[in-house]
Amino acid sequence: MRAVFPPREELLDRILRDSLLSNGLRPMQIDDNAARVLQLLTTLHRPQQVVEIGTYFGYSAIHIARGLPPGGRLVSLEVDADLASLAQDNLKQAGLTDSVEVIVGLAADYLTELAPESQDMVFIDADKVSYPAYLKLCFPLLRHGGMLVADDVFADGDFSSExxxxxxxxxxxxxxxxxxxxxxxxxxxxxxxxTDNGLMVSYKR
Known part of the structure; x- marks a missing residue:
């Protein structure tokens, strides 16, 4: 795949390098091809309201935000305050702070306060044990015609840190x-x- 696409752009390369090397984080972010797919899906779907469960250092949030239509908003949920702060810095570097809000806290607490059918798209990439619970919480929040995307669905890897x-x-x-x-x-x-770890893409009929 890397032989087909041009090299990763300098900004994304710097964000990855600084986040992983300078901050000592594990490389658990979405892979580059999956990030492209995520941006492509967002561009095609044109959601106005998006929720992301699991910000990490903001790599997937950058790609989602880049695909948003004018006026589109992404709310990204992260339980770790230090990671949320790093993600906000990375989003600022990418010039996307106007379209993305990072909220610190338990995802379930935020999701239970949203109105039914208020979201156009949900992306799940967080605690794997909670995937069924996230599905139960997120399904009612999606409008008909909404899109639900989950990463790591090949279930192949070490998820102990998550x-x-x-x-x-x-x-x-x-x-x-x-x-x-x-x-x-x-x-x-x-x-x-x-993708490397598999995306499950679901459209709500």
Whole structure:
């Protein structure tokens, strides 16, 4: 894939290098191809209201925000205040602070306060054990015609740092439960996209 696309742009390369090397973070961000897919989906779907669960250092938020139409807004939820601060710095570098708000706290607390069918798009890339719970919370929030996207759905990797206390088995079972629920729901049209870690893209009928 890297032989096909041009080199990663300097800004994104600097954000990745500074976030991972200077701050000692693990490379758990969305991969470059998945980031492109996410920006493409956002560009095509043209959502006005988007929620992201799991900001990390803002790499996926940058790509979502770049695909937003005029007036579109992204709210990104992050439980770790230090990561949220880093993400805000990265979004500022990318010139996207006007279209993105990073909120610190438990995602469930924020999601339960949103109005039903108020969101055009939701992106999930957080605690894997909680994927089924996030689906239960987010489905009512999506309008008909809304899009739900989840990363890491191939359930292949070490998720211990994202799911403290889990040996990996719980995360894998949760991701597989999420996949089955979205794939078999008559209210969703879903498909896998073969990025490095897999995206599940679902359209609410």
């Amino acid at each position: 799911s403290p206390g889990d040996d990996g088995g719980g995360a894998v079972r949760a991701i597989n439960a999420y996949n089955r629920a979205t794939a078999r729901s008559p209210q969703l049209l879903s498909a896998f996209i073969g």
